[in-house]
Amino acid sequence: MILFLKLKSWSFIRAKKSNSKSYFIILLKYSKNQKAGKRYMNQTQKLKKSRGRRGMWILMVILLTGGGLFWYFSNQKEDLLKVETAIAAKRTIFARVTESGTIQPTIEVPIAPDISGEVVELYVKEGQIVKKGQLLAVVRPDNYKAALEQAQAAVNTANSDYLQAQASIQQTEVNIGQDSVNVNRLRKLHKEKLISDQELENGVLKYNLSKSQHEATKFTIQSAFYRLKSSEASLKQAKQNLDRTSIYASMDGTVTKLSVEVGQKVVGTVQMAGTEMLKIADLSSMEVVVDINENEITKVNTGDSAVIEVDAIRDKKFTGIVTDIAYSASKSGVGTSDQVTSFQVKVRISPSSYTEMAAGIAGEPGIRRMPFRPGMSALVEIYTDKAEDIVAIPLQAITLHKEKKIEEPTKGFGKSEEKKPVKEDKRPPEDNTQSVKEVVLVLDNGKVKEFPVRLGIKDDTYIEITEGISIGAKVVIGPYTVLTKELFDGMEVEEMPKP
Numbered sequence: 001m002i003l004f005l006k007l008k009s010w011s012f013i014r015a016k017k018s019n020s021k022s023y024f025i026i027l028l029k030y031s032k033n034q035k036a037g038k039r040y041m042n043q044t045q046k047l048k049k050s051r052g053r054r055g056m057w058i059l060m061v062i063l064l065t066g067g068g069l070f071w072y073f074s075n076q077k078e079d080l081l082k083v084e085t086a087i088a089a090k091r092t093i094f095a096r097v098t099e100s101g102t103i104q105p106t107i108e109v110p111i112a113p114d115i116s117g118e119v120v121e122l123y124v125k126e127g128q129i130v131k132k133g134q135l136l137a138v139v140r141p142d143n144y145k146a147a148l149e150q151a152q153a154a155v156n157t158a159n160s161d162y163l164q165a166q167a168s169i170q171q172t173e174v175n176i177g178q179d180s181v182n183v184n185r186l187r188k189l190h191k192e193k194l195i196s197d198q199e200l201e202n203g204v205l206k207y208n209l210s211k212s213q214h215e216a217t218k219f220t221i222q223s224a225f226y227r228l229k230s231s232e233a234s235l236k237q238a239k240q241n242l243d244r245t246s247i248y249a250s251m252d253g254t255v256t257k258l259s260v261e262v263g264q265k266v267v268g269t270v271q272m273a274g275t276e277m278l279k280i281a282d283l284s285s286m287e288v289v290v291d292i293n294e295n296e297i298t299k300v301n302t303g304d305s306a307v308i309e310v311d312a313i314r315d316k317k318f319t320g321i322v323t324d325i326a327y328s329a330s331k332s333g334v335g336t337s338d339q340v341t342s343f344q345v346k347v348r349i350s351p352s353s354y355t356e357m358a359a360g361i362a363g364e365p366g367i368r369r370m371p372f373r374p375g376m377s378a379l380v381e382i383y384t385d386k387a388e389d390i391v392a393i394p395l396q397a398i399t400l401h402k403e404k405k406i407e408e409p410t411k412g413f414g415k416s417e418e419k420k421p422v423k424e425d426k427r428p429p430e431d432n433t434q435s436v437k438e439v440v441l442v443l444d445n446g447k448v449k450e451f452p453v454r455l456g457i458k459d460d461t462y463i464e465i466t467e468g469i470s471i472g473a474k475v476v477i478g479p480y481t482v483l484t485k486e487l488f489d490g491m492e493v494e495e496m497p498k499p
Contacts, residue, residue, distance in 0.1 A: 080494040081486060084478040085443050088469055091392040095385035095457040097300055099345075101290030103310070103376040105281035106348060109251055112274040113139055114244040116267050119260055119277075126258040130249045130280060137277060139266065141245040148242050151235035158231040162224035169221055172214035179207035244268075253280040256374050283370045286349045288320065288378045291330065291342035299384040300325060306347045311377045318353040322346070322382060347380050385457050392462040397440050397475040398455070399484055440469055441476040441487055443495060448476060450489040 121138035124130060186203040189195045257279040260266060266275040288308055292300060306320040326344040333339045349372070357371040438455060441448045456464030469475070476483055476493075487493070 080492055081482055082496045083443065083448070083476045083482060083487070083493045084496050085474045086394050086397065086477045088391055088393045088465065088471055088473040088475055090389050090471060091462055092386070092388045093390065093392055093457055093459050093462055093464055094383050095299070095387075096459060097292060097296045097382045097384055098379065099290040099292055099296075099382075100377065100379050101288045101347075102374075103286055103288050103349075103372050103378055104374050105253075105256070105283055106285040106287050107251070107253075108256065108279055108281035108374070109253075110276045111136065111247065111250065111278045111280060112276050113247055113266050113268050114270065114274075115139060115144070115241050116270075117141075117143070117245065117265070119262055119264050119266060122260070122262050124255050124258070124278070126255055126278075128255045130253065130255060132249055132252050134249045135246060136249055137247045137260070139245040139247070141242055144238065144242040144245055148235070148238040151231065151238040155228070155231040155235050158224065158228035162221070162228045165217065165221040165224040169214065169217040172210060172217045175210040176207070176214055179203075179210045183207045247277065249280060251280055251282070253282045255279070256281045256283075281374065283372065284351065286370070286372045287323065288347045288349065288380050290345050290347065290380050292345050294329065294341040294343065297325070297343045297345075300345060300382055301384070304382050304384055306380050306382045308347065308349060308381075309379045310372070311379075312373075313357075313371060316357075319350045320347045320353075320380070321350065323348045345382075347382065387457050387464050390456065391465045391469070391471055393440065393465060393469075393473075393475050394461060394477050395458060395463050396480070396483075397477045398438055398453070398463060399441070400438060440465075440473075441483065441489075442469060443474045443476055443493065446494075447490055447492050448487055 117139040119137055120140045122136075124134075124136050130136070183203045183206075186195060186200045190197070190200045255278055258277075260275070260277045266277060268274050300322060302322050302325060304322045306322065308318040308320050310316070310318065322345060324346040329341050329343055331339060331341050354371055358369060437452050439450050440453050442451055451468050453468030454466045456466045458464065476487065
């Protein structure tokens with residue numbers, strides 16, 4: 001049709017070429033208006049099609065959005081909390097206290113010299129096995145030999161003085177006898193008036209003087225005797241000091257520590273503590289020393305059995321027994337927030353649990369080297385109690401709930417409805433006025449029920465229930481946040497499938 005109009009307009013123009021100019025202009029405008037009308041009609045049709053398509057898309061978006069929201073909110077109302085569960089069952093529980101410590105010999109003797117001096121000989125090395133009485137080291141003996149010679153000379157001098165005193169007393173006894181006879185003779189002569197009084201008095205005075213000398217000589221003998229004994233004691237001490245320059249083993253065992261070298265000066269035990277030269281220990285009897293916290297020490301008793309794991313010996317557990325519990329506490333971090341009070345406990349390792357690991361020593365028949373060394377780290381589990389065939393559940397099933405009642409607010413215009421208690425607030429306690437109880441949540445027919453329980457002993461995984469639930473109860477054990485903050489008595493939940 002457009003082609004027909006176009007041909008018609010052009011033919012009309014050709015036919016009227018002879019007309020006036022104004023008539024030609026009218027025909028040209030008519031042709032242009034025809035083209036504009038066609039373009040307008042085309043744009044209007046395209047716009048109608050575009051608006052139709054856009055409306056369809058908007059309608060589809062609205063329908064999809066509404067359906068999605070409807071599905072989301074409908075599912076939100078029906079979504080239940082998912083929980084993990086475990087079955088209460090009969091078990092045997094061992095209550096235990098676990099702590100790390102260090103291994104040390106049951107008997108370890110430090111060796112220190114009795115006298116001071118320079119080490120000139122050293123006959124042992126660390127790790128060597130020694131016998132009681134074996135020579136270990138020698139301290140320079142020169143000064144002590146000289147002291148011994150001086151003490152011997154002093155004894156000889158004192159002995160000579162003692163012998164001289166004994167000879168002197170014999171002389172005084174002879175003088176007393178002679179003077180006594182002389183006095184008797186002078187008395188007879190004085191009676192016969194043959195001598196004067198002065199001669200008699202001189203004789204008596206001489207006799208008394210001899211007696212006094214005799215008594216003085218007795219004390220001289222005693223003094224010489226004590227000097228001799230003192231010199232002999234000094235001689236004995238000098239001999240002992242000389243003997244102490246040689247240091248011997250005080251017991252059978254192994255040299256676990258050697259702290260000196262040849263040429264080193266040492267101080268004897270006479271002067272303060274002395275220098276520790278070495279240590280000898282009996283490695284056939286070992287123990288683990290651990291520090292138990294004050295909160296756990298009351299559970300530990302002498303004779304409790306223990307299982308010991310040594311870091312240096314993997315894939316092997318040793319048995320032991322508690323032999324000693326300290327009564328005095330040791331404190332660390334005093335005056336700070338990290339202060340810890342603990343008590344030292346000694347656990348002896350049973351030799352029967354490691355004798356098969358002892359290795360023979362070449363050249364030492366009958367002697368075996370034990371696998372432990374002093375200072376090794378060990379983990380000790382002390383078994384403090386045992387409960388057999390009791391109801392037990394996982395530790396994480398125990399939770400704390402408040403017994404706090406919350407009332408609903410009043411409703412209406414000035415009229416209040418009957419106050420009804422709302423479910424317990426299950427959040428942790430925030431003040432001391434609200435009572436707290438230990439409870440377990442049991443899953444029954446899709447709902448959780450709260451049961452107060454009485455607890456017994458526990459280990460690392462399970463805890464004893466002495467009252468509250470029975471065997472076969474399905475208890476909620478997680479997730480932790482859901483169990484402690486979101487669950488309450490009577491709530492519907494969904495059980496998670498077990499892996």
